[in-house]
Amino acid sequence: xxxxxxxxxxxxxxxxxxxxxxxxxxxxxxxxxxxxxxxxxxxxxxxxxxxxxxxxxxxxxxxxxxxxxxxxxxxxxxxxxxxxxxxxxxxxxxxxxxxxxxxxxxxxxxxxxxxxxxxxxxxxxxxxx
Numbered sequence: 001x002x003x004x005x006x007x008x009x010x011x012x013x014x015x016x017x018x019x020x021x022x023x024x025x026x027x028x029x030x031x032x033x034x035x036x037x038x039x040x041x042x043x044x045x046x047x048x049x050x051x052x053x054x055x056x057x058x059x060x061x062x063x064x065x066x067x068x069x070x071x072x073x074x075x076x077x078x079x080x081x082x083x084x085x086x087x088x089x090x091x092x093x094x095x096x097x098x099x100x101x102x103x104x105x106x107x108x109x110x111x112x113x114x115x116x117x118x119x120x121x122x123x124x125x126x127x128x129x
Contacts, residue, residue, distance in 0.1 A: 009042030
């Protein structure tokens with residue numbers, strides 16, 4: 001299921017999949033792949049600088065992850081451009097969610113602003129059947 005949210009003229013869409021081939025629920029290893037599309041709906045060039053994730057794993061609590069850029073990049077998005085990437089997260093329980101914030105800079109005004117990454121649920125196929 002895809003979830004989307006628009007903040008400050010930036011649309012963030014997330015699509016998740018349970019990676020059954022790399023998951024071993026009996027070893028508390030449930031792998032989820034998520035694909036993110038970031039679309040610049042505004043009229044100015046913006047650059048993604050940082051990310052902050054809150055990852056919730058049922059029974060194991062929250063983990064916060066901070067870092068520069070995404071997948072080692074700080075992409076520049078011109079008006080109407082979309083940047084897409086995918087990554088993975090491992091949950092011990094097989095049930096949880098993620099949400100977060102991207103920090104962007106407007107390349108023209110040098111204003112720094114935050115963009116919400118909408119909360120998305122992660123449920124292993126083993127538990128959803």
